Amino acid sequence: MLKVLTHAARRDLLLASRRSGEVLAALFFFVMVAMLYPLAVGPEPALLRSVGPGVLWATALLASMLSLGRIFGHDLVDGTLEQMLLSAEPLVAVVIGKVLAHWLITGVPLVLLTPLIALQFDLSAESVQVLAASLLIGTPVLSLVGAIGGALTLGLRGGGALVAVLVLPLYVPVLVFGAGAVGAQAGGGDFSPHLQLLGALLAASFALAPWAAAAALRIALN
Amino acid sequence: MIATSHDPASAGHSLSNGAGWWKYASPHAAYFAIGRLLPWLLASGIGVLGLGLGIGFLVAPADHQQGEVYRILFVHVPTAWVAMVVYVAMAFWAGVGLVMNTRLSFMLMQALAPTGTLSAFLCLWTGALWGKPTWGTWWVWDARLTSVLILLFLYVGFVALQSAIDDSQRADRAGALLALVGVVNVPVIYFSVKWWNTLHQGASISLGSAPTLAPDMLLGLLASALGLWLLAIAAVLARLRCVVLERERHTGWAARVAEGAA
Numbered sequence: 001m002l003k004v005l006t007h008a009a010r011r012d013l014l015l016a017s018r019r020s021g022e023v024l025a026a027l028f029f030f031v032m033v034a035m036l037y038p039l040a041v042g043p044e045p046a047l048l049r050s051v052g053p054g055v056l057w058a059t060a061l062l063a064s065m066l067s068l069g070r071i072f073g074h075d076l077v078d079g080t081l082e083q084m085l086l087s088a089e090p091l092v093a094v095v096i097g098k099v100l101a102h103w104l105i106t107g108v109p110l111v112l113l114t115p116l117i118a119l120q121f122d123l124s125a126e127s128v129q130v131l132a133a134s135l136l137i138g139t140p141v142l143s144l145v146g147a148i149g150g151a152l153t154l155g156l157r158g159g160g161a162l163v164a165v166l167v168l169p170l171y172v173p174v175l176v177f178g179a180g181a182v183g184a185q186a187g188g189g190d191f192s193p194h195l196q197l198l199g200a201l202l203a204a205s206f207a208l209a210p211w212a213a214a215a216a217l218r219i220a221l222n
Numbered sequence: 223m224i225a226t227s228h229d230p231a232s233a234g235h236s237l238s239n240g241a242g243w244w245k246y247a248s249p250h251a252a253y254f255a256i257g258r259l260l261p262w263l264l265a266s267g268i269g270v271l272g273l274g275l276g277i278g279f280l281v282a283p284a285d286h287q288q289g290e291v292y293r294i295l296f297v298h299v300p301t302a303w304v305a306m307v308v309y310v311a312m313a314f315w316a317g318v319g320l321v322m323n324t325r326l327s328f329m330l331m332q333a334l335a336p337t338g339t340l341s342a343f344l345c346l347w348t349g350a351l352w353g354k355p356t357w358g359t360w361w362v363w364d365a366r367l368t369s370v371l372i373l374l375f376l377y378v379g380f381v382a383l384q385s386a387i388d389d390s391q392r393a394d395r396a397g398a399l400l401a402l403v404g405v406v407n408v409p410v411i412y413f414s415v416k417w418w419n420t421l422h423q424g425a426s427i428s429l430g431s432a433p434t435l436a437p438d439m440l441l442g443l444l445a446s447a448l449g450l451w452l453l454a455i456a457a458v459l460a461r462l463r464c465v466v467l468e469r470e471r472h473t474g475w476a477a478r479v480a481e482g483a484a
Contacts (some may be wrong), residue, residue, distance in 0.1 A: 148403055152396050156386045165382050166400060169375040170407050173414035180417075197417075201410070212403055219395040 004089045008097025009104075015074070016105050022070065023105050030063040030110055034117045045122045052121030053131055053182035060110050060135060061171050064142040068150040068163050071102050071143075072217065076154055085221055091214040099140075099147045099210065107139030130185040130195075134178040137198040141174050144202075144209035151216035173201060249326050249466045250475055256459045263456040271449025278442035294352040296442055300450040301345040305373060308338035308454065312380075313405035316398035328394035329469060331401065333462040335381050337454050342374040365416035372411050376404045390469065 016023050037055045038048055075081040084094050111132055118128045149167035153159045181194035246252045278296030285292040312334040319327035349367065350360045361367065380400055387393035470476040 148399075152383060152400060153386070158386065162382055162386055165375070166379040169372045169379060169411070170403065172372055173407070173410050176414045176417075197414075208406070212399060216396065216399055219392055219399060222389075222392060 001090055001093045004093040005097040005100070008084075008094045009101045012098055012101030013104060016101070022067070023109075026063050026067045026106055027109050027113065029066060030059055030113065031117060033059045033062065035120065038120060048121045049123060049186070052118065052123050053127065053186070054179040055121070056114060056117060056131060057135075057138075057175050057179040057182075060114075060139065061142065061168070061175055063110060064106050064139060065146060065164060065167060065171075067102065067106050068146040068167065069153075069159055071098050071147055071150045072154055073150070073159075076221075081217070082221060085217065091217065092210050095147060095151075095210045095213045095217070099143050099213075102147070103140050103143040107135075107143055110139060111135045124186075127182055127186055130191050131182045134181040134195060134198060137195060137202055138174045138178040141198070141201050141205050142171060144205040144213075145170050145174075147213040148209055148216055151213045151220060154217070154220040174198065177201070247324055247326050249329065249470055250473075252326055253463055253466045253470075253479075256463055260456060260460060260463075263452055263459065267449055267452030267456050269449070270445055270452060274442050274444070274446025274449050276442075277438060278446060282438040282442050283436055288356055291352065291355045294348050295439075296446045298345060298348040298352060299443060300447040301341040301348065302370065303447060304450055304454045305338055305342035305345050305370065308334050308341065308458075309373060309376070309401075309408065310405060312338060313401045316401040319394065320398050320402075325469070326466075328398065329465045330458075330462055331398060332384060332394070333458050333465050335377060335384070336461065337458050339374065339377040339381060341450075341454065342370055342377055345370055346374065365412070368415040369408075369412045372415075373408070376408075380404070 034056060037051065041047060041051065072081055075084070085091060114132050114135055115128050118131060123131065146163075146167050149163045149170075152166060153163045156162060177194045177198045181191040181198070184191040184194055246255055275296055279293055282293070284290050312331050315327045315331040315334070318324065319331060346367070349370075353362070354360050380397055383400055384393045384397045387396060467476050467480060471480070
């Protein structure tokens with residue numbers, strides 16, 4: 001099962017490296033949307049410092065969501081997904097591998113880019129650390145829950161907007177605790193409960209989401 | 223509600239040979255049973271809701287803090303209850319449908335969603351009307367408000383997903399899965415926004431701190447809640463009949479009913 005998982009993840013990473021334009025576009029989307037806010041709300045450092053963590057978290061949510069269609073979409077078009085469903089290997093392992101690849105392609109670069117973008121919002125070094133930690137724990141949850149949405153909307157008309165409507169309400173707890181951690185740190189409070197709750201969300205979604213996504217794939221391909 | 227006489231519409235049809243309540247799991251039997259039940263539900267719903275609103279608007283005393291404004295309560299609270307319980311019912315029938323593979327469960331799930339959406343929307347709307355005179359604002363990011371808003375979005379997502387899929391079997395199963403995923407998330411969402419607010423800002427006005435209700439107020443509230451429940455059930459069952467007719471249009475009985483109605 002572990003072999004299937006790593007193979008699925010490695011395959012998706014290889015495919016993504018061959019089509020690196022798509023990956024880079026999602027990253028530049030993150031950078032550009034984050035840039036829109038200072039231009040829109042005004043450049044006062046105190047204001048930017050207070051909205052910065054929330055803005056970065058909401059932007060990360062959108063950037064991660066933008067690429068959800070890719071988790072299963074390309075494989076549906078070229079017929080690979082059907083073979084994966086037919087194979088004797090557990091589908092859940094394939095799903096976890098693909099989710100892992102999605103996180104490595106979209107989540108990890110966001111975490112790495114965050115310190116750079118946080119400079120635009122004049123965040124302190126401590127805030128940036130907490131923000132990066134919360135993104136590191138939170139973005140896998142986005143990939144896991146998002147995989148359900150991606151599988152449910154497979155091959156549907158208007159898939160992009162539909163996946164947003166399905167998935168964004170489910171993303172709310174991640175956003176609340178992720179941005180809440182940085183807010184608590186900036187307010188001089190204890191931020192560790194937020195990170196622990198994010199960890200709990202990660203554990204729960206890791207236990208449930210791959211099975212739900214695999215069931216959704218079976219429904220979609222019938 | 224056990225069938226003792228037959229509708230003129232169902233003449234020539236005996237209800238299937240299943241025993242007891244199980245026979246209503248057949249869309250055909252359910253269609254005619256609901257047809258007999260619906261006028262009673264509708265009449266009692268209108269009557270009880272009218273009674274509840276009458277007590278609430280005319281008999282119950284004005285609140286000593288909020289004055290007359292509080293009377294929105296008699297509409298607001300019942301819609302909130304309906305919105306929340308309908309989602310759980312939807313997820314319940316989704317689970318039943320996925321496990322037992324019964325067609326009527328999926329149809330009921332589909333029929334519940336618009337009623338839930340509407341009551342969540344009405345709950346937010348009446349809440350805003352209440353909030354403006356009492357809190358001085360249409361909207362605050364309070365835990366309850368936010369979680370009802372997200373509940374509305376969950377409903378919208380469900381309806382959007384179902385309407386985007388043409389194949390009704392896939393639409394049923396995909397919608398059922400989404401409803402179950404959503405119901406797992408409802409407590410998480412509720413507690414997340416609740417903790418988020420208590421950590422960030424002082425608690426806003428909550429329903430828990432409302433003064434204890436006078437007997438007339440309580441009676442009016444319970445009656446209007448019961449009345450709205452009856453009306454909501456009537457609306458769901460009426461919609462279920464339409465869904466049954468649409469899905470069973472290939473059968474002889476549905477075609478005959480449709481011809482009769484046209």
